[in-house]
Amino acid sequence: MTSATLSRRKSQLTKGRLPRYAVWVVLAAAVVLAAAVSALVGFSIVTWAVFAAVFFVVGATLVTATVEGGRKATDSLATYLVYGCFLLALLPLLSVIWTVLERGLPGISYDFLFTSMNGVTGAVDNSAAENGTPVLGGAYHAVIGTLQITLWATLISVPVGLLAAIYLIEYGTGGPLTRAITFFVDVMTGIPSIVAGLFAAALFGLLFGPGTRTGFVAAVALSVLMIPVVVRSTEEMLKIVPNELREASYALGVRKWRTIMKVVIPTAISGIASGVTLAIARVIGETAPILVTAGFASAINWNVFSGWMSTLPTFIYYQILTPTSPTNIDASTQRAWAAALLLILMVMLLNLVARFVARMFAPKTSR
Amino acid sequence: MSTNSLTSTGRAGDSGDKIFSGATLAAGGLILAVLFSVAVFLLVQALPTFSADPAEITGGAGFGSYILPIVIGTVIAAAIALLIATPLGIGVALFISHYAPRRLAQIFGYVIDLLAAIPSVVYGAWGYAVLAPQLAIAYAWLAEYLGWIPIFEGPASQTGRTMLTAGIVLAVMVLPIITSLSREIFLQTPNLHEEAALAMGATRWEMIRMAVLPFARPGIISAAMLGLGRALGETMAVALVLSGGALQASLIQSGNQTIAAEIALNFPEAFGLRLSELIAAGLVLFVITLAVNIIARWIISRHKEFSGAN
Amino acid sequence: MSKRIDVKDLNVYYSKFLAVEDVNINIEARSVTAFIGPSGCGKSTFLRTLNRMHEVIPGARVEGEVLLDGDNLYDAAVDPVTVRSQIGMVFQRPNPFPTMSIRDNVLAGVKLNNRRISKSDADALVEKSLQGANLWNEVKDRLGRPGSGLSGGQQQRLCIARAIAVSPQVILMDEPCSALDPISTLAIEDLINELKNEYTVVIVTHNMQQAARVSDKTAFFNIAGTGKPGKLIEYGETAAIFSKPAEKATEDYVSGRFG
Numbered sequence: 017m018t019s020a021t022l023s024r025r026k027s028q029l030t031k032g033r034l035p036r037y038a039v040w041v042v043l044a045a046a047v048v049l050a051a052a053v054s055a056l057v058g059f060s061i062v063t064w065a066v067f068a069a070v071f072f073v074v075g076a077t078l079v080t081a082t083v084e085g086g087r088k089a090t091d092s093l094a095t096y097l098v099y100g101c102f103l104l105a106l107l108p109l110l111s112v113i114w115t116v117l118e119r120g121l122p123g124i125s126y127d128f129l130f131t132s133m134n135g136v137t138g139a140v141d142n143s144a145a146e147n148g149t150p151v152l153g154g155a156y157h158a159v160i161g162t163l164q165i166t167l168w169a170t171l172i173s174v175p176v177g178l179l180a181a182i183y184l185i186e187y188g189t190g191g192p193l194t195r196a197i198t199f200f201v202d203v204m205t206g207i208p209s210i211v212a213g214l215f216a217a218a219l220f221g222l223l224f225g226p227g228t229r230t231g232f233v234a235a236v237a238l239s240v241l242m243i244p245v246v247v248r249s250t251e252e253m254l255k256i257v258p259n260e261l262r263e264a265s266y267a268l269g270v271r272k273w274r275t276i277m278k279v280v281i282p283t284a285i286s287g288i289a290s291g292v293t294l295a296i297a298r299v300i301g302e303t304a305p306i307l308v309t310a311g312f313a314s315a316i317n318w319n320v321f322s323g324w325m326s327t328l329p330t331f332i333y334y335q336i337l338t339p340t341s342p343t344n345i346d347a348s349t350q351r352a353w354a355a356a357l358l359l360i361l362m363v364m365l366l367n368l369v370a371r372f373v374a375r376m377f378a379p380k381t382s383r
Numbered sequence: 384m385s386t387n388s389l390t391s392t393g394r395a396g397d398s399g400d401k402i403f404s405g406a407t408l409a410a411g412g413l414i415l416a417v418l419f420s421v422a423v424f425l426l427v428q429a430l431p432t433f434s435a436d437p438a439e440i441t442g443g444a445g446f447g448s449y450i451l452p453i454v455i456g457t458v459i460a461a462a463i464a465l466l467i468a469t470p471l472g473i474g475v476a477l478f479i480s481h482y483a484p485r486r487l488a489q490i491f492g493y494v495i496d497l498l499a500a501i502p503s504v505v506y507g508a509w510g511y512a513v514l515a516p517q518l519a520i521a522y523a524w525l526a527e528y529l530g531w532i533p534i535f536e537g538p539a540s541q542t543g544r545t546m547l548t549a550g551i552v553l554a555v556m557v558l559p560i561i562t563s564l565s566r567e568i569f570l571q572t573p574n575l576h577e578e579a580a581l582a583m584g585a586t587r588w589e590m591i592r593m594a595v596l597p598f599a600r601p602g603i604i605s606a607a608m609l610g611l612g613r614a615l616g617e618t619m620a621v622a623l624v625l626s627g628g629a630l631q632a633s634l635i636q637s638g639n640q641t642i643a644a645e646i647a648l649n650f651p652e653a654f655g656l657r658l659s660e661l662i663a664a665g666l667v668l669f670v671i672t673l674a675v676n677i678i679a680r681w682i683i684s685r686h687k688e689f690s691g692a693n
Numbered sequence: 694m695s696k697r698i699d700v701k702d703l704n705v706y707y708s709k710f711l712a713v714e715d716v717n718i719n720i721e722a723r724s725v726t727a728f729i730g731p732s733g734c735g736k737s738t739f740l741r742t743l744n745r746m747h748e749v750i751p752g753a754r755v756e757g758e759v760l761l762d763g764d765n766l767y768d769a770a771v772d773p774v775t776v777r778s779q780i781g782m783v784f785q786r787p788n789p790f791p792t793m794s795i796r797d798n799v800l801a802g803v804k805l806n807n808r809r810i811s812k813s814d815a816d817a818l819v820e821k822s823l824q825g826a827n828l829w830n831e832v833k834d835r836l837g838r839p840g841s842g843l844s845g846g847q848q849q850r851l852c853i854a855r856a857i858a859v860s861p862q863v864i865l866m867d868e869p870c871s872a873l874d875p876i877s878t879l880a881i882e883d884l885i886n887e888l889k890n891e892y893t894v895v896i897v898t899h900n901m902q903q904a905a906r907v908s909d910k911t912a913f914f915n916i917a918g919t920g921k922p923g924k925l926i927e928y929g930e931t932a933a934i935f936s937k938p939a940e941k942a943t944e945d946y947v948s949g950r951f952g
Contacts, residue, residue, distance in 0.1 A: 062517075091586035098482050101474025102491070105562070108555040109498050112509045119512075179410030187404050189751050197411045199680065200418050206609065206676035207421070207669070208616020210643045214665040215421040217650075218428040227654065240417060247414070260788040264852070266749060268802035268859055269778025273403035278805050282792040301502025304618035304643065308650045329504040329619075336508055336623060349512075356505045363500050389761065389779070390770040397772065 123354025177246025213305030249291025463550025735923025846877020
């Protein structure tokens with residue numbers, strides 16, 4: 017057999033396999049067929065897409081089954097379903113982001129960012145709607161509340177979380193106490209946020225009388241949610257600090273606590289900082305614990321130790337559920353989505369900062 | 384021995400060590416104390432509910448008949464979420480770990496993680512304003528054609544603010560949890576097993592069924608359990624999406640309620656006995672999620688020991 | 694500077710496990726002593742008991758005495774931190790602190806202990822230590838750069854500079870060249886030869902030629918089998934250990950018949 021005949025002959029290895037374009041043919045047929053069927057039941061993009069997906073998966077699997085056999089058909093069915101899962105999971109993400117941008121952007125203005133809801137009543141919203149003037153009132157008080165409460169939660173959680181992680185990694189001996197703390201930190205990550213809120217409310221209710229609601233109570237509630245996250249991420253970071261560095265320090269006659277403070281923590285600081293940032297990003301969007309601990313305010317309150325406070329999440333919640341003007345809810349809806357956009361931007365920013373911190377302050381390795 | 388020059392400096396510098404290790408121990412102990420006091424304070428504040436006259440409890444028939452419907456509602460919402468999110472999450476995890484082009488896989492992972500970064504109140508608002516009206520159309524169809532099944536019994540809610548919608552929103556929220564945990568487990572599958580399966584001529588799906596899924600089963604179960612824990616305790620999505628009410632079978636009518644949403648909706652105006660009732664409800668939720676999480680952690684730790692031995 | 698070490702009836706335990714049994718050895722001041730032996734024979738474990746570094750591992754403890762110029766390291770009133778500032782250590786793999794510059798690495802012993810030091814004193818100490826470690830000429834222009842940017846051999850000499858900057862009496866070296874290439878190894882061996890003018894040097898090595906090249910005295914450790922404690926088999930002048938050892942096991946080991 018010469019090489020010329022060899023190249024002209026069809027490869028034995030591709031015998032009985034569908035050509036690559038077959039998938040696209042089936043897809044096109046499915047899309048057309050789906051358009052026809054959905055026109056019968058009342059056309060809409062959603063039904064069209066659903067029918068097209070179903071027809072494609074069934075059709076492609078059947079074609080594969082007849083040409084390539086059952087095993088191949090199962091394999092390609094699984095492939096289509098797995099790809100389908102991913103696309104389906106993207107839908108809500110895209111929808112949420114689109115909704116927040118579309119409905120939130122019109123509401124973002126200087127007034128929205130730098131005025132509170134103080135004095136903004138249903139009558140104000142009504143007159144704005146009737147006269148076509150811009151919507152008054154903003155989320156300034158909620159932004160301040162969010163920052164204040166999150167700051168205090170961070171001030172409580174970071175020292176406790178850091179020290180507990182140091183205990184687990186540097187001092188823990190694998191005894192019952194270490195195991196108990198590790199286990200309960202895991203358990204604590206699963207506490208429902210509303211329960212954390214109830215705890216703080218119950219604690220301060222017993223100490224300072226029922227109905228005590230301040231920003232600080234909310235900060236305590238958020239700390240319950242934040243501490244386990246800080247402990248977990250710090251632990252992971254301390255674990256990857258090489259033991260050799262600790263030994264090098266001990267061998268210089270440096271005490272253990274100085275070794276931890278000046279060698280171990282600086283080495284792990286980028287990871288710890290990014291973990292803390294992610295923990296802040298997690299609690300900054302919490303709503304339920306704030307509802308039951310900080311109450312609701314429409315004016316600016318700088319003092320976390322007295323008086324009710326609003327945060328962005330509770331602001332969104334109340335603007336949607338109890339619009340300022342029940343007859344003209346558009347004003348409240350617009351404020352809610354603008355606040356949602358602001359909140360998402362804050363969370364995304366924190367996530368970006370965490371990535372950046374992790375990269376920037378990583379210990380310089382050999383280059 | 385008294386002339387030992389090494390003792391001349393004494394152990395004065397030791398105090399720094401003692402203070403520091405004491406502080407870390409205190410922080411560790413504080414965590415245990417907090418968890419313990421969560422239980423204690425909730426219990427103390429909830430006590431009046433249990434000793435009160437049953438007629439004074441909301442509903443007028445005692446705490447048991449007050450809490451039971453919302454416990455069932457909580458379980459239904461979480462069950463819907465889990466039924467949707469578990470298969471979907473496994474699929475997405477498989478896509479990222481075994482199907483997506485290697486270079487894009489990490490980016491896709493980040494994208495799915497973005498789902499976890501969106502605050503729950505935003506999901507609630509989205510479910511309320513976008514998803515529910517869309518689903519209302521589908522519910523009308525379900526009620527018309529599948530109305531004979533009790534869970535789809537009509538008349539369907541006009542607003543779409545029903546248990547099924549709440550469950551779907553919860554599914555979106557727990558999806559990133561299930562996905563990221565499953566993905567990690569899938570990536571840990573011993574390469575040798577996968578290559579052995581492929582070398583025998585298995586297709587990709589057969590390889591996954593033979594080598595990946597059996598290895599990952601305990602991990603998937605615990606991922607689902609952790610997702611369940613989150614779904615049980617999630618408040619805002621349900622509070623905003625669900626137009627709550629009495630317990631009922633149909634998932635496409637308004638009605639039903641979950642513990643977390645019941646607390647969030649009523650706590651701000653509650654005082655006296657009503658306050659105790661809600662705290663007692665919170666205690667019940669705490670116990671349920673605690674049990675679910677402990678079981679999940681137990682499965683994970685057992686699995687860890689198992690794979691560590693290999 | 695430089696003190697002698699006398700070890701009397703030392704047993705080392707990890708929890709209940711006896712790792713090293715009944716060592717008696719006298720290490721002269723201003724000399725280089727090499728510990729050789731097969732893997733797992735306890736030579737590194739024993740070395741770490743000489744500055745109480747083994748205590749870093751939970752459950753590790755010793756019985757017996759280690760005397761530094763007659764002062765027992767294990768006296769109840771002795772702070773291990775004092776011991777370690779007098780007996781320095783260099784490790785198997787170079788481990789400069791990654792967050793610190795070359796200069797800060799040398800000053801680590803001072804700075805980490807929060808001792809105050811004037812800038813001129815610090816400069817003098819950095820130069821003296823780096824010169825003592827034969828590294829000054831290579832790094833004097835880049836003292837502010839991270840220590841981890843140096844080559845492996847330079848990093849190891851930086852670690853030696855870091856150890857001598859706290860002016861110890863004794864320097865322990867735990868296989869200091871095992872992670873280095875032959876040229877870097879040569880530089881370290883030259884350095885060891887110079888160090889013995891001022892310090893007592895104890896070195897654990899896998900490499901018998903290295904022991905023969907650098908040490909005045911050699912101690913051979915061995916174990917009877919897995920799970921058995923390590924023992925000091927023979928200790929004497931290096932020349933004698935390598936040419937006419939008294940013990941059969943030593944002869945087998947140094948002639949390459951096992952290990």
